[in-house]
Amino acid sequence: MTFSSSAVAPPPATTAPSVPRGPRVDPGGPLLLGVRHHGPGSARGVRAVLEAERPAAVLIEGPAEADALVELAADPDMRPPVALLAHAVDDPGRAAFWPMAEFSPEWVAIRWALDRGAAVRFFDLPAAHTLAADPTWDDGEGEGEEGVAGDGARIDPVAELAGAAGYEDAERWWEDVVELRGDGDPAAPFRALAEAMGALREAYGHGGHPRDLVREAYMRLRLRAARKEFGDSVAVVCGAWHVPALTLRTTVAADRALLKGLPKVRTGTTWVPWTHRRLARRSGYGAGIDAPGWYAHLFTAPDRPVERWMTEVAGLLRAEDHPVSPAHVIEAVRLAGTLAALRGRPRPGLDETTDAVRAVLCEGSDAPLALVRDRLVVGDVLGAVPEGAPAVPLQRDLTRRQRSLRLRPEAQDRELALDLRKETDADRSRLLHRLRLLGVHWGAPAPGRAGTGTFRETWRLRWEPELHVRVAEAGVWGTTVEAAATARAEARAVAATTLTDITALAEDCLLAGLAGALPAVMRALADRAALDTDVTHLARALPALARALRYGDVRGTGTAALGEVAAGLAERICVGLPPACAGLDADAAAPLRERIEEVHQALGLLPDAGGTRERWTGVLHRLATHDRVPGLLRGRAARLLLDGGRIPDDGAALLMGRALSPGARPPDAAAWIEGFAGAASGGGLLLVHDERLRGLVDAWLASVPAETFTDVLPLLRRTFAAYEPGVRRALGELAARAPGAGGPGASAPGVPGFAPDPDRERADAVLPLLHLVLGTEVPA
Structure with a gap:
């Protein structure tokens, strides 16, 4: 059992009296x-x-x-x-x-x-x-x-x-x-x-x-x-x-x-x-046993505990597609008994049964044995208490909601896929999000199936006993889950110190369906957004608002006020971002690149009210062409414009040609390549399929002076090493053929060392040797 400490001063040490001779203190005593x-x-x-x-x-x-x-x-x-x-x-x-x-x-x-x-x-x-x-x-x-x-x-x-x-x-x-x-x-x-x-x-x-x-x-x-x-x-x-x-x-x-x-x-x-x-x-609870599942088996088995245990193990392994036969079980029981006799034990214990399971049922492998230890030796048995047990009102409301939504607490991990278009699944999602707001982490969002839209959610659920304590702690906020989560969200809105915290809270409130908390959260959000002048803070806050607006649509939550705040943030970002990007060093440019990408994705989710996207396109043009903007950010802006169809292909080549011109510093040019052709943006495939851009990179790389090449190489390796193996292989093959020698849609006659047409006579000369190696007949 787990006991807490005592605050009293330590009394003097006391020794025990004469040792008792049996379970009773004296004849006829307790x-x-x-x-x-x-x-x-x-x-x-x-x-x-x-x-x-x-x-x-x-x-x-x-x-x-x-x-x-x-x-x-x-x-x-x-x-x-x-x-x-x-x-x-x-x-x-x-x-x-x-x-x-x-x-x-x-x-x-x-x-x-x-x-x-x-x-x-x-x-x-x-x-x-x-x-x-x-x-x-x-x-x-x-x-x-x-x-x-x-x-x-x-x-x-x-x-x-x-x-x-x-x-x-x-x-x-x-x-x-x-x-x-x-x-x-x-x-x-x-x-x-x-x-x-x-x-x-x-x-x-x-x-x-x-x-x-x-x-x-x-x-x-x-x-x-x-x-x-x-x-x-x-x-x-x-x-x-x-x-x-x-x-x-x-x-x-x-x-x-x-x-x-x-x-x-x-x-x-x-x-x-x-x-x-x-x-x-x-x-971590110090209850004192390593194998509760094994002890439960010893206590409940009416007879032949070893035989029954081996049968349970065999059933578990067969359920996991391990070939285990009755003969394996018989041999494992015999081996456990033999080991106990050799070790001088009265009966086979956990050590002997485990050794027998490893040697016979698992064929010497520790992988299936780990499964046996987890599922049987320890186990995931979860107890239950009657409804009449005392509980705080919040716990009673949670139990009622769990029952009505058919969400039974379980000790083992399980995945729950929700379709928010269905009323029951939407209610389940709101309950889990409200519990997370209260610090009761019964479920955690998990990656779902790709391409299924915002109406799907995936959760990984696991009920832990200490969550009862978290529920009791959360009971100070209200007597129902909804009321407690609403009060907790309002308190967090008042106490929030950063714009990012409030926007994340607004997103949580929409996910949890807490319409009652939104007015207080929106007031705090508007106040903080009006006072915050740091464009990086604004850029960090906008994606959460965009996601919240998108979730609000599928959940049927009113988000008009949130949309107004998001539009205001977007306007201030468009005004403040270009000056914030000027004159930055490489270390400061890296996090700002992430903010630019997040804002670009967020604006794609927001309604285009008042021409916000056009203004954002103008911001990207300014970043891509401004000489004082670091190469990493100029390259990233150029790539976003290209992917969005805002500049033609020859426009991208023109920007790359400027960035890789002989007058550009090699480290700055390498940073531009990283921003334009980084792995996260699919830049490797772009170079594979666009011969002109690949040729520009190749020509610039060949022109880098030897004394600065070692400084540029780590930046290039960081960019190209992040590509998928297939992309790197394709680029290597294209580079081996020399610039302009191939690729989808390639045509580059007149490249030194390469003929415009294949020489069939020279190619056919290898056929006799090839037939000899393969053992095939030479055609007439």
Whole structure:
């Protein structure tokens, strides 16, 4: 489990008393079942002991406020893995989770008690204190099973016990002594763990977690209260590290003194869905297991766990078109058993089954094995909680919208293609965009099919458990998704400091269908646009407005006011861009080229109100012919004019001839070529098909003086290396034939070294040798 830190001052280290001899403190006393969280062996043992002893009450390690939620665990709609979520009401971002899987001992104890009519209580320190703690106190990630040596070095109790038993791998030791052991006395592991943990507590005291002493003081108080109510018919299920502390003969006054003065905040608690992937250590939640899918299998398999596991693996691999037969499964089971015997293990564990799967089912390849680890060893199982679980109003509205739009949260990635012409898909798109405005990133836009228009969207969806916390945080903005997103957008518009931020926000509002937020956003946009005099800021903002106008058309959103702002920005860009481009160095010209391209594309999307496109064409002409404009920008402007049909082919050749004239500085000429024939604009194909332009480049390149050629070469290599391999190959072949020797529509008689017509007699002379090489007959 994940516990937050405690803000209290560290109490003195306390040593454990005499080690208990069994699950009970004394004959007839309460059961103390020390477990390893998320251990299926511990879970089986807990269930067996509870069934044998039939206690009247069960105390579970978890926040005391969760007592009100325990009945929900019996709801038919509750499906683990789930987690208890506690968050500060006034600051929902301060939250903590207590995850439980089907194979968690805590979950097994809860379900046993509810099914048998026994009382269930959570008896750990209330979340009201945990969430109020100073985050710098302790590490906030312990599970009550970690300690620290006397010199300050942290220890893992399981690793210490494994080392004492001669094991280098703590997980392997745990599997051998708990998970893979045969049927026997179910209380034996609890007695052994109690004795071992008692020894460790005697050696290491509180183990470097002084907050544990505070928690354990509260646990003892709750245990005393339960014994007053139910006598000794009480069972305790907690981390084995805490068992020795629960046997301490302390006074009520001493325990209350440790709890005095703890900080406190108002908290809310609920159940939320969890995932197997979030139970794994690699997810960052420190739940303590590497293989939740494997542990779930061990816990649920009625018999022959290895045979059933190999069958599941074979089914997965066959579904992915790997050839796996029943004979492979039989051989893999045999190999796993043989490996376990050679390694001295009671039964095949995860290591043995994995080695057998790799060798037999995957034929030694790690690629399909990675799939097995991801899908089965870890898994993407997502739990579910009933509708009656407490939730903030925003979460309830989101759940209702998810259900009405048939958007079921799933733990694995999935792609969702939307057609915005359909009402349901349009509503789905608006919901996902509104959640992104609120910081709830359930979905992320993904590249869709090319050429399908603005009425299509593609999303990549993945529901993560922490999104419940993000929803709780967003609840401060409103009780419904639409109202909360509207309020959040208005607040962002007021706080925005740059024109680009506001234009991006306007685009988001249109995508999300937030008509209520647009007036505030448009006011902020108009104010910022009127004050901003930097043409690069205006150029950066215009594309977002153009996209927003285009999206507004397909979504049926009114965008008249947005169009007026976009037209004003375009007018100011046309006026301010030429002076801004004059006298720039190469470093400053590169980003401005991107702005020019973006503005050119944006104006192609905007309505041509008042001759804006004609004015933009005039701007490009000024840039293409002005000597003080860097070569990169002049070349780019010339290319945009050529592609738009605003200058004839001979006009482009004239501009290139000027740029590559002998009087031009070679670096500036090379920059002009990069701007005109860059790879992103398809410049390579232009040179392949336009012999005149290719000849001009070739002639200029041949005229570059040797002393400056090394300075020009990196610029040219950057330009031509970015072409597609086929384009580079075609240019190379054309260059090898000499200028004017070929290409589509080429005709260049009189080039030195090349005859105007092919010499058939010389060409036929190679035929006898060619027939000899190919082994064909020479025709008569």
